[in-house]
Amino acid sequence: MSVEVLTYIIVGLTFAAYIYIGYLNRVKTTSGFYVAGHGIPPLANGMATAADWMSAASFISMAGLISFLGxxxxxxxxxxxGGYVLLALLLAPYLRKFGKYTVPDFVGDRYYSNTARVVAAICAIFVSLTYVAGQMRGVGIVFSRFLGLPINGGVAVGMAIVAFFAVLGGMKGITWTQVAQYSVLIVAYMIPAVAIAWIVTGIPIPQLALTFSDIVPKLNQLQIDLGLIEYAKPFQGKPMLDVFMITVALMIGTAGLPHIIIRFYTVPSVRAARYSAGWALLFIALLYTTAPAIAVFAKYNLINELNGKTVAQIEELDWATKWEKTGLLKFEDKDGDGVVTLKAKADETEITIDRDIIVLSTPEVAKLSPIVIALVAAGGLAAALSTAAGLLLVISSSISHDIYYRLIKPDATESQRLLVGRGMILVAVLAAGYFGINPPGFVAQVVAFAFGLAAASFFPIIILGIFDKRMNREGAIAGMIVGMVFTMYYIIGNRFFEMDPWFFKVSAEGIGTFGALLNFVVAFVVSRVTPAPPPEIQELVESVRIPRGADHFAGTDYE
Amino acid sequence: MADEPQSKAGDGVGYWKANLRLIIILLAIWASVSYGAAIFLANPFYNIPFFKINLAFWFAHQGSMLVFVVLIFVYAKMMDKIDREYDVHE
Structure with a gap:
């Protein structure tokens, strides 16, 4: 059976499973729709969070990115x-105790302000919409690479699948589908990883092979010989301060991303929220500790297989000619010496390796059965669909709950709210699909935006809302605005107007760290010179700090 | 600590202080493996071998992530105990 047919079968089977799970978990209440009725066990929520978190980019591109960055x-x-530690210790348990449906809900209630609520809702929509466009594109790309379909057709299929289980099942349907998607994606990631670890080092566990075999010293030497960076040496190409700032920005950005935070509303208790964060990170770390190992093995293997070969020798490698056709691998004997050589400079190198090759070509390089190749396609799709679904729910709930219900029509009935929620998911799917088919030029730049904004807006004011009882409306709004404006100004200036990274040469990805710090400082100062929050708000803070009574809000005005 | 559990029930301030103390200890470990071992001490740690790789690289590409996972489970476990001590468990 050909790889294409197998891929159709395996992808078809997984899609059928997602649709079936979505159908089984259809919901009839807003609580089910927004927070799965607080009924998800911690372990399952951990898997769902891991699938929610790991996007098409994590699955396909991350190992490749690392293999070039060293x-x-x-x-x-x-x-x-690292952001999950912050989530588990500083955010998740208290937000679960608060128990309402969205991040803007907490911001609006804690800061007794509909202005804060709207700013938070718009932020949540913006962050999620930029992120989801990339996921839909990812679905299209997987279809085109593995099945030769047009990207747009792939995007349309992805939209239809996500729309089905998200509209019917809301958070409950999305969660249980994500559990299945995590299972598919982790199996698809680990099989080729174990195989290539075994082939290159003789140790089948990738994490151990990285540390205990001599593969890293060998790759170091190979890279130095070719004039590339010494792989395992710190701060080649980026200074220490920039690496630090980017790491912090990504950590606090992670902890401030609404589609991750709301996952912790779905578990039954505060205690479950804490354990759930642990399970989530365990499931994520399984892939994240494997990725740097694949990065090393695949890079070493690719250089060894390709560098210094004649063009005729390369044409004998089936996988090399296959990936050459996709444009992800390029050979050109520029100096005419009969062999192709990898070089550091882009205009001199005779072998060009796209970073996505590192993961995508591994099954073929390791000569695994075509079933594994089909499984990798299904895994990439699972990663993209699960992340898209979580983001779509945030967009829907920001419009239908935070804006429509809380501001425009507070007397809406349960069935009206559910209808608007479902309708908004459909609208969000169409918007995401539109951007997937017509990607705006800035899609590649938006990751910095999403993390920078989450870091500079949500993270500080949620933390302060829990840990600083004196924090008030004036402080939170001022902090959020200053943090956001500074971060957006720096990222837009740097990415679109060729502004120099004047702030200690920190790159756009890392500036959210300083934006968050500004937010903290401004919020603190402003809150101390303006009136204290009203007593009922201070009581609210007292109550979120204590686990008992987490189901207090269930059965009151929300059910 | 556990020998007089009743006396701590209702002590909201004490509970919050115990929670903050634990958070500070765990975040200090979190920062020292990630920002410490893998970034600010990376240059000296680069010269310390760790099996076949260097210690900084191990923390940067493996170790810190493993520590993160452990920290969250330790927090959850310790908080179970503290919640019961102060009688605020669910």
């Missing part, structure tokens, strides 16, 4: 995992 790739590894 040591400095740590800012992705630590930056995209």
């Amino acid at each position: 040591y400095n790739g740590t800012f992705y590894l630590m930056g995209w995992t």
